[in-house]
Amino acid sequence: MKKIIISIFIILFFTASGYSLNKIRWKDMDFRIYETEHFHIYYYRGEDFLAKMVAIFAEQGLENDSTNLKYHPKTKIPLIIYEDGQDFGTTNITLGFIGGDVGGFTEPYKNRVVVPGGSTLLQLKQVVFHEITHAIQYDILFGEGMRSYNMYYKTIAVPLWVMEGMAEYDADDYGTEGDMMVREAVVSEKLIPMDKLNGFDHLEEPYLAYKESQNLFMYIDKFYGKDKIAKIINAFTTENSIEAVIKKVLKREYEDFQKEWQFYLKKKYWEQIQGRDTPDKYGPKLTDNNRVNIVYNQGPVFSPDGETIAYVSTKDGHYEIYLMRKDGQNVRKAFNYVMEGAGVGGFPISWGNDNKTLYFTATDRGRAYLFKGNIETGLMDRMETPDIPFVFSPAISPDNKFIAFIGVKNGFANVYVYDIANKTTTNITNDIFYHDFVSWSKDGNSLIFSEERDYYNRLAVMDLKTGVKRFLTKPATWDYKYPSFINDEEIIYTSDKTGIFNMYKMNITTGKEEQLTNIINGIFYPTASGNYITYCYYEDGCYNIYKYLLDRNRNFPDIPLAYIPPAEEEKTKAPEPPKPVPDTTINTSYASDDEAEKNKIEKQAENVIIKDSKYNTEFSLDLIFAIFGFASDSGPVGEGYALTSDMLGNHNIQIDANFIPGYFSQFDLMYDYLSLPFDLGFDFFYYQNTYELYDPLRGVFFSELDQTQKGGTVSIKYPFNLYTDVTLSLSEMAVTDIYNNYDVGSSYFFGTNFDGFMNVLSVMFSYDYSSWRDFWPYSGEAILGYLETSAKIFGGGREYDLYQLDLRKYFDLSFVASKNLNFSTRLAGALADGPDKPLFFFGGDGTVRGLDYGQYYGDKYAVLNTELRYTLAKSVDFTVWPLTAYMIKNVKITLFDDAGVVENGWVDSISYEDIKNGIGVGLVFDTFLLQREFLPVTFEVAKRTDVTANNYNFYFSINTAF
Numbered sequence: 001m002k003k004i005i006i007s008i009f010i011i012l013f014f015t016a017s018g019y020s021l022n023k024i025r026w027k028d029m030d031f032r033i034y035e036t037e038h039f040h041i042y043y044y045r046g047e048d049f050l051a052k053m054v055a056i057f058a059e060q061g062l063e064n065d066s067t068n069l070k071y072h073p074k075t076k077i078p079l080i081i082y083e084d085g086q087d088f089g090t091t092n093i094t095l096g097f098i099g100g101d102v103g104g105f106t107e108p109y110k111n112r113v114v115v116p117g118g119s120t121l122l123q124l125k126q127v128v129f130h131e132i133t134h135a136i137q138y139d140i141l142f143g144e145g146m147r148s149y150n151m152y153y154k155t156i157a158v159p160l161w162v163m164e165g166m167a168e169y170d171a172d173d174y175g176t177e178g179d180m181m182v183r184e185a186v187v188s189e190k191l192i193p194m195d196k197l198n199g200f201d202h203l204e205e206p207y208l209a210y211k212e213s214q215n216l217f218m219y220i221d222k223f224y225g226k227d228k229i230a231k232i233i234n235a236f237t238t239e240n241s242i243e244a245v246i247k248k249v250l251k252r253e254y255e256d257f258q259k260e261w262q263f264y265l266k267k268k269y270w271e272q273i274q275g276r277d278t279p280d281k282y283g284p285k286l287t288d289n290n291r292v293n294i295v296y297n298q299g300p301v302f303s304p305d306g307e308t309i310a311y312v313s314t315k316d317g318h319y320e321i322y323l324m325r326k327d328g329q330n331v332r333k334a335f336n337y338v339m340e341g342a343g344v345g346g347f348p349i350s351w352g353n354d355n356k357t358l359y360f361t362a363t364d365r366g367r368a369y370l371f372k373g374n375i376e377t378g379l380m381d382r383m384e385t386p387d388i389p390f391v392f393s394p395a396i397s398p399d400n401k402f403i404a405f406i407g408v409k410n411g412f413a414n415v416y417v418y419d420i421a422n423k424t425t426t427n428i429t430n431d432i433f434y435h436d437f438v439s440w441s442k443d444g445n446s447l448i449f450s451e452e453r454d455y456y457n458r459l460a461v462m463d464l465k466t467g468v469k470r471f472l473t474k475p476a477t478w479d480y481k482y483p484s485f486i487n488d489e490e491i492i493y494t495s496d497k498t499g500i501f502n503m504y505k506m507n508i509t510t511g512k513e514e515q516l517t518n519i520i521n522g523i524f525y526p527t528a529s530g531n532y533i534t535y536c537y538y539e540d541g542c543y544n545i546y547k548y549l550l551d552r553n554r555n556f557p558d559i560p561l562a563y564i565p566p567a568e569e570e571k572t573k574a575p576e577p578p579k580p581v582p583d584t585t586i587n588t589s590y591a592s593d594d595e596a597e598k599n600k601i602e603k604q605a606e607n608v609i610i611k612d613s614k615y616n617t618e619f620s621l622d623l624i625f626a627i628f629g630f631a632s633d634s635g636p637v638g639e640g641y642a643l644t645s646d647m648l649g650n651h652n653i654q655i656d657a658n659f660i661p662g663y664f665s666q667f668d669l670m671y672d673y674l675s676l677p678f679d680l681g682f683d684f685f686y687y688q689n690t691y692e693l694y695d696p697l698r699g700v701f702f703s704e705l706d707q708t709q710k711g712g713t714v715s716i717k718y719p720f721n722l723y724t725d726v727t728l729s730l731s732e733m734a735v736t737d738i739y740n741n742y743d744v745g746s747s748y749f750f751g752t753n754f755d756g757f758m759n760v761l762s763v764m765f766s767y768d769y770s771s772w773r774d775f776w777p778y779s780g781e782a783i784l785g786y787l788e789t790s791a792k793i794f795g796g797g798r799e800y801d802l803y804q805l806d807l808r809k810y811f812d813l814s815f816v817a818s819k820n821l822n823f824s825t826r827l828a829g830a831l832a833d834g835p836d837k838p839l840f841f842f843g844g845d846g847t848v849r850g851l852d853y854g855q856y857y858g859d860k861y862a863v864l865n866t867e868l869r870y871t872l873a874k875s876v877d878f879t880v881w882p883l884t885a886y887m888i889k890n891v892k893i894t895l896f897d898d899a900g901v902v903e904n905g906w907v908d909s910i911s912y913e914d915i916k917n918g919i920g921v922g923l924v925f926d927t928f929l930l931q932r933e934f935l936p937v938t939f940e941v942a943k944r945t946d947v948t949a950n951n952y953n954f955y956f957s958i959n960t961a962f
Helices: 004-015 047-067 121-142 151-158 160-171 175-187 208-221 227-235 242-250 253-272 595-608
Strands: 031-035 039-044 077-082 105-107 112-116 298-301 308-313 319-325 349-350 356-365 367-374 382-384 390-396 402-407 412-419 424-427 434-439 446-453 456-463 469-471 480-485 490-495 502-507 513-515 523-529 533-537 542-549 612-613 619-631 635-647 651-660 664-673 677-694 702-719 722-738 756-768 771-773 776-790 798-813 821-833 840-844 855-859 860-873 877-880 883-903 916-929 933-944 950-959
Touching: 004 502, 031 047, 039 047, 047 077, 047 121, 047 160, 047 227, 047 855, 077 121, 105 121, 121 160, 121 227, 151 308, 160 208, 175 208, 175 253, 175 367, 175 533, 208 227, 208 253, 227 242, 242 253, 242 523, 298 349, 298 533, 298 542, 308 349, 308 402, 349 390, 356 390, 367 390, 390 434, 402 434, 412 434, 480 523, 490 523, 502 523, 502 542, 513 776, 776 821, 840 860, 840 883, 855 883
Parallel strands: 039 077, 077 112, 434 480
Antiparallel strands: 031 039, 031 612, 105 112, 298 308, 308 319, 349 356, 356 367, 367 382, 390 402, 402 412, 412 424, 434 446, 446 456, 456 469, 480 490, 490 502, 502 513, 523 533, 533 542, 619 635, 635 651, 651 664, 664 677, 677 702, 702 722, 722 756, 756 776, 771 776, 776 798, 798 821, 821 860, 840 855, 860 883, 877 883, 883 916, 916 933, 933 950
16 A cells, blocks of 8 residues: 555655745854843854844834833843844844845744844835734734644634734834825725735735725824824723724724725825826836736946846846837847846946946855856856955946946945956945945946935945045935936936935036926936937836936926925035045055944943843743644544744744544654754654545545555755755655554555564655746746655665656746736656555546546656646736635636646657647636635646546536646
């Protein structure tokens, strides 16, 4: 029966095996702990000052958030700070992959707050406030101390808009971009209704959901009173639905509350757009994406000759660099090299003066590097900056000798210049203030960039010869971003001084400023070439690229946003003109001007930090739960689970036990060690199962198998990069197989009783560069290879070899349809050899549809699956009473053709008659349980075509397409 178990495993392996992105651990982190009155701040070497700032923000955040929520934690909250987003992405506090759009998280078991550095000081403060709110929410809902399955019950009861909206409200980070996204959704009638915000997993634009949720609490504060915010979260300790909570706290019916909030938003935002323009008024649109298929086109920049625009886009699902003509035609990828992700921070791309070389940043094995790429040859070279672990916003100098960039070190982002010939790096700014958007002057003597002061970004220019920095803009309560030179005297940039990011031009000698646009949403990444500017504009859930004619005369009326206080006018005193410098020699010693700010923070930290100690590995229980019952045919039944780990998640121990006497018993003790460049796992197990064996050809159960397995497995998983990994596993187990009631007339033969040992070595290779849309892959490719061998050595009693391969390729055809249309192919095969080789079931879902499940079997098979997939209805968000917990998100259809062959024993040749074939149609419903758990429901009907048959086979499954 070991053979039948392996056969079942193979079907599941190829049809339901999930690919995942890898964490790349490349850095040893020696953690320490700052202890404050209410926190344990975990930090590592080089982060000392950053950790002190976080300790200050944490105490401020606790005071703010506990006041808002009317609850003060009794136990100290763990807060783990990482130097930058790269280090943050390697954390083991959550075992799932962390994308670059995650700003922080709070783990509910130990109530651990985890945040990265490397952002603006304002963003760092806001994310700390946000995550501390979650820690307090968990204390209110789940209680302090050890937690169990009551978490799941409460998590289901509380909508995510309540959890996230409250946290965003406490962080006070609505901001210009958040306002922009909500305004655009309201005006375009794409606002997400409250009843679709119970969970965010079903949404393609989750950031909008966060901002809507925050706006809901801002609305409650404004019209119902600030005290109602604490009452809402506390009401969930006794109430089990949001409808009951709203009625109890706000004295309103849920539907009525939603309608009045939406009406308020319409009044607010329709008034804001009066007198403002859409971007087509200023020039043509060069990309045309919308919410049907959300795409971000970012960082466009003209080539020096003005003929080509390079930009970063997600049009194929990953951040990659594309090229197009200046009129938006002839779009193509700049490089065929598979990147882990092109950078989009700052100005992501810079052209060399030869019109064929691009300078950019991209991630390679989990780290961001500077790259130089030739768009004619497609070749790329990586440039090393070993002392700067995280880099973005590269800018090549006019003479192509230096690259200016933003580098994050010890948690702070500064301007650096890389000498290409000497391969040396110079620190241009050396302070704790955040810097971004670095750009060269036309003569190569100066750098312009933004610098955060008092939580707002100002524009500054640095004389590279003298090292003198001066600000071009005065202190203000708004931001200046994306500065770049038009000529030696003028710059363009964006500012949200009117509440919307518009484009401006400034003469840096006189200080005269001119507004170039007056748009509804927001402008980003403006860069100039001759009389044209290319920029990004947010609309319909996407970022599209537009072109602007610079010489147009514009005179805009002053139209402040009606619902925000009018901005104070800037003083018009002109800044001192720059002094000319004779050459591009770079001064290597630049003065820092952050001493006063540092001293203030050090003094605050002295009053906050009680103790500094070394981190020691200590285990504590994360989660425990147990379920017990009684069955009339088996007696007592039950399940238990416990998870324990250290504070950093580097050591994880799990115990899982299940028992149904006479049918099924399981015990697993698993230990994972995760702080190495590879994952190391151990599993000690005991399994006892009773199987009824079924013969699908005769339609009868032909035997019963009692099987016991006990032993252990050690596994090593090594990630080569974000998309590729290999896993090596070695198992030794004692196996007992006892067959009862064996039917000798069965068409299946699985051997005799067995009582002995098995030694199994397996190797699995995984590569996945597929992109997903509408909850199935639509472009890219994936490879899955598996080798398993069992030998009669060291007491082993079975001998076999098993080889499997699965190749998948996806073609995006949405350019021929208004919705998602794609063509998907899968070529899979397996081969078994040896005296105890397993046999494969063949037929049905996973092999050839149109055949009965397991209609054939053999020791080798190959199958080719092809599917044409189309989204019939997108985002229908439909529920049916009484199953209102299930929401149908999308309705999709597939047309498929499967062909395959299965053989047993020696094969001289395969003829056309040996090929099994089936064609059919499938209907797929993307459903979500409580708007959180994805459940793809598939109904398929297929007919066999290689033989004369009139019958149809029907299939039902709950899994994603291959």
